[in-house]
Amino acid sequence: MLKRFLCLIVLTMGLVIVASPASFCAEELVVRPCADLIRLANSYQDDLKTVDTMLGVAIEAGDLDKIKTYKLKKAAVQKQLDAVLKAIEIKECAKTK
Numbered sequence: 001m002l003k004r005f006l007c008l009i010v011l012t013m014g015l016v017i018v019a020s021p022a023s024f025c026a027e028e029l030v031v032r033p034c035a036d037l038i039r040l041a042n043s044y045q046d047d048l049k050t051v052d053t054m055l056g057v058a059i060e061a062g063d064l065d066k067i068k069t070y071k072l073k074k075a076a077v078q079k080q081l082d083a084v085l086k087a088i089e090i091k092e093c094a095k096t097k
Contacts, residue, residue, distance in 0.1 A: 029083060034093035037084055044081035051077055 029037065051074045058066035088094055 029087035030090055032087070034088070034091060037088050037091070037093055041081065041084045041088060044077055044084060047077045048074065048081060 029040075032040075051070055055067065055070035055074060058070050
């Protein structure tokens, strides 16, 4: 019983440690001006298109190392874009009328 409890505590602490950097980045983005956030979102969208193109080329060539690399880059850029879009949503930068 004690072993399960300790395992649960360790797992919870691990999740908190892993999730903390993401929330810190989101907080850092919220203090930025809306124009800067929109510029960042556009830049990340362009980066995502470029990575998608390069991933397609790597898939056509059958280069497994490049496929893995570009999949990781795509996931990282998508995560950054999602964080910026969340900050834009929180600050209500893109209000619809």
